[in-house]
Amino acid sequence: MVVFNSTTGKAEVWFDDNWFSTxxxxxxxxxxxxTSGQVAALTAADFVLYDSSFPAGVAGSPINLGLTDPTADQTDTITVTLAGVASDWIVNGGTDLGDGSWLVSFGDNVEADERS
Structure with a gap:
């Protein structure tokens, strides 16, 4: 699930196999x-559905974050920071900031993958 946290002003990606319990x-x-508008505009078509027997992704396969360019200029570069990335994962095409965060410029072909 992707939500917008109005307290922090950031979007968050959450996993839960039972939404009746926290x-x-x-x-x-x-x-x-x-932006909150980008999160609100997400639809089921913006996500990749995996069989429930798999984790959030399969090593070596891209994970679709469903992000779209919020600007009218389709040639500009959008930069986001992904925080809380597991230490044994890499973000191909991103810059490791060394604290579990990765700087990613979209418009590039960016994929997340488990470290070998």
Whole structure:
């Protein structure tokens, strides 16, 4: 699930296999540079659905974050920070900031993958 946290002004990606209990909720990532309007505009078509027997993604396969360019200029570069990335993961095409955060410029081909 992707939500916009109005307190922090950032979008958040959450996983939970049982939304009736908060015990299993895990925040996967915090997305800087994503607006509440972008989050509100997301539809089911913006996400990749995996079989429930798989984790959030399959090593070596891209994870679709469903982000769109919020500007009218389709040639500009959008930069976001992904925070809370697991230490054994890399973001291909991103810059590791060394604290579990990655700086990513969209317009590039960016994928997340588990470290070998």
């Amino acid at each position: 015990a299993g909720r895990v925040q996967i990532a915090t997305l800087d540079g994503v």
